[in-house]
Amino acid sequence: MTIDFLSTGIALLTFFGISALMALSLNLEYGVAGIPNFGKALFVSVGAYTAALTYTYLLPLLAGKTPIYPCGANLTDALQLRTGIIREAMGIGLLNFLLTLVIAAVIGGLIGYLASYPALRLKEEWYLALVLLVGSEIVRILVRGYEPIICAHNGISGLSQPFVALGNPKLASFLFALVILALVALVFIFSERLIHSPYGRLLKAMRENERVAQSLGKRITRTRAQIMVIGSAIAAVSGVLFVVNLGFASANDYVVALTLDVWVMVVIGGIGNNRGALLGAFIITVLDRVTAIAAIQLDQIGFQLEFTYIRFILFGLIILLMLRYRPQGLLPEKPLTTEAHSLLKTQAQK
């Protein structure tokens, strides 16, 4: 009954970082711009599938080898090719990883742009929520049935993170966690700056009243598309990290439950507040880890109660209680501030 606190801590940070990216992206889309993205799992999965493809084709090319079709009879060969290169050549692994992040962000952004099209046509807003929800399920079913991306329902394994080449698992996971946290910091600063700018003002105006924003000269369609591109790119990056941390891509990881997890984070933390999104991601990750560890521990002492079930029940209760007693979240949204606000403030003080 021992718990490895170091590994647990690192795992916690890793999961927190990945969740935080998802929460930040949803917070930009829904919290700030008012777009109800109930298809988050889709945009996350884009990153995962991109990673599967780059690990299959780009990685061998970078290492000067011929890529192998990853499924069917070639399964083991392809797996060995991937893991071999990553173990031996850290430089190539890192390069591939970075390129994957970039490519995923681009593809994610592209798909976000496409997904903003329904938003124009749907008059009632919750229809958009339904379309995005259903869209993410369609993609999951298609990927699960179509072999070339992740070998259909078999999935693809061996998508290791680049630092495993160091040979020290703990160090590797620590470094990986650092990379993730650095990305979180980057995205956090980016979205904070985005909110506290005229662009943030535009997004919040769009959230509140599109018609009026339009008659004040704002191109709502373009703005919606922009924010969907940004949000989806971030989500795709989180998807790469998610799948690389797991080492395994399976379409069944990107279900509605994942979308809901991200919504819980934003709702708990505070809709429209980036710090809230981080806090929400942290709370949910801790809860998640604690219930997971507790499940294992309790199982060892012969206490059989499925903790995954308890986890979902807990999440459901948390959402309901938050919506009822603190709908603004733990850290409520604050008004945005730009140069203009400080200027008028100093003017007023004179």
Next chain:
Amino acid sequence: MNLLTIDKLTAGYGKLTILHDLSLKVEKGQYLGILGPNGSGKSTLVKSIFGLTDIFSGSIKISGQELVGVATENICKRGLAYVPQRQNIFATMTVRDNLLLAVRHLRRPKAHRALQDAYALFPILAERQQQSAGLMSGGERQMLAIALAWLGKPQIMLLDEPSAGLSPLFVIEIFKLLRRLCESGITLVVVEQNARSLLRWCDYAYVLREGKLAFEGSSSQILADEETVKSYLGVGGTAFSQRIAE
């Protein structure tokens, strides 16, 4: 005898106060007009009676019983009926279903008789029974809306601009119909912008301006008084009012 008494009513929507300290009364059997220019608070007044606005202070009493605070859905039980200006019918239901909804509290034979009475009073509805109410013309819709209110057997009916958007012929028909309803013993409160055509039919009228009572009097009094006409339009001592008085 006063059927409806409104005492020092201040009401509006959210932060907006539209009626200021308004008091008026409606006597039993009266055909009362509420006149005033756009934005003077006429519609707000009838909506307030039906609990569809925010009431900040004051009281509304029917036969001595307080109405403020009573939920909208319970007000018709007190003998009041309301015909809103727009969206005053159930457009996706057939005409017959609209009417049946209004008589749902009655037992079957009585309901049937009430329906026949309605068809006698509003013959056009008999023809359109099976039609979806939303597909009727403006005048027919207005007839149905009035029939819906009338079928509740109210003591007092409140109508919000029943003539709005109707052709002149239909306007006359509606006012004639209302006169007949009044003669059958129903007290009527009609909000109108079209002052002269209403004043020809009603007994007494209140003129509102900017949420306050500007003038009251019998219809002949109001029609005869140029000052009132001025105040009706809301023109105070400006050039316009002088010109209009000439």
Next chain:
Amino acid sequence: MSLLTLEHVTKSFGNLRAVHDVSLEIPKGKIIGLIGPNGSGKSTLLNVISALNPADSGRILFEGEEISKRSTDEIFGLGLVRSFQDPSLFFKMTVLDNSLLPVKQQQGEKPWRAPFHHLWRKQEAAAALESSRLLEQLLIRKHYDALASDLSGGQMKLLELGRSLMGNPKLLLLDEPTAGVAPKLAYTIFENIAQMRENLGLTFLIVEHRLEILFDFVDSLYVMHMGQVLTEGSPAEISANSAVREIYFGE
């Protein structure tokens, strides 16, 4: 010279002809009133001009250029700004943010520039100063940091007027700028409008029910009835017109 010209503009909703064959001209530098009973199509006409409900047929010319096919945001860009009858502020945003939103060509409104302060800082500061001056004139400067929802009804209307001006307009279409405002403040609002015409050479088309104030400020009026323009003329002519009296008082 005519700034805005409407030629035979028609707009229907299903069977309802909300605006029917309307032609009118708004000369530059004038304050024009648009009056008529409820439901006569005044607000719809403003929606048609600002392309929120594009016209079914007819031509709309602004500074001689056809704008009937333009989108709402493009029309704003040309200098044609409208306000709404119900307060249409962004209630969960501050007064200052409301006033800054319409500023044109904001560099900081592009997502690839927004994260870098130095790219838009100067422009923002200039806009802030202009807003500050305008809010001062409209007597709501001290509330700059309050949420728009915390203003009183009259202050909301003032802010809406101020917000329209921040878009650097040539022509303002105002839909009941004094609805729900106390009489004294209503007069102030119109005085502000007259002043802006004097100082900035702006043109106004104003839908208003408070005729007693409107008549003191407008150069001429259009009267609408059942979707059509019934007549036009100076306040004196309109008040003498028997047809106008008819639709307002009944025959």
Next chain:
Amino acid sequence: MPTVLLIDSLVRSLQVGSLYALMALGLTLTLAVVKLPNFAHAELITLGAYVALVASFWGLNNLLAMLVLCFIVTAAVAVLSYKAVYKPLERRKPSIYTMILASFALGLILRYVLFLLVDRFDFFDKRIKIPLEIWYQSKTMILTNIFFWVVPTSLILIILLSLLLNYTNLGREMRALADNRALARVQGVQVERVYYFTWILAGGLAGVAGALWGIYTSINPLTGWLAILSVFAATVLGGMTSFVGTILGAYVVGLSENFVMQLLNHYLGLDFSFKPAIPFIIIILVLLFRPQGLTGFMDGFRTRAIRRQTNP
């Protein structure tokens, strides 16, 4: 294509379509009357199936009694969920997303409580214990007693509900609320009371549908969740608020998932694993290109018919 497959898929379309209709009618009721897209409807379906299952394991083998029991239990849970979850939330006048999220959360709770119980008592992927009898057999088709339970029961319930909606005061009140809430209140419709009846009907129908589902296929705690988006597809096809449209929509979804899928498989070689995508594609296409659903067509027919009557 072999006739056996053809007929089999048609029979299944009819079966599934009827059940979808029952489920979707409840969903449309809450959507139209209460204005709530209730994703937790899925769990009411599952719950109904499990109530029937447990009852059958305890020796209850009268199907009618079983269905009544299911109706009562799920209706009670639906009413309770309105009282405990949705109603308190509604007082704050929340955004529609808040309500959607709440319904997801409630569904999550119900689903995993079921998971816990099912796990504990080992009720995974079980079928309701009803003796199977073959009532009709030919070379191409076998119809069992189950078919004769599922389809006629659903049809009877659909007809009963239509009668209720069209010819009773309660039904008219529901439609009035769906049409114009303010006017309905002015007309004295007791909103709360009608809401409760709506929840009873929606919940009860979901439960019965779940139970019927469970007699011809094995069930698990995800049964309702896996069906709910197909059910939404039926509602969307019906234009979200039309009851006739919803029934038609349900059969269209049932046909596309079975009959059309069979055709696609046979002629284009499309794998059956793509089947779950069909209702989703329907939802997206309808919402994007015909948000009024099938209703427009029907209104068109009715209007024309009435015109013919009135202006000969």
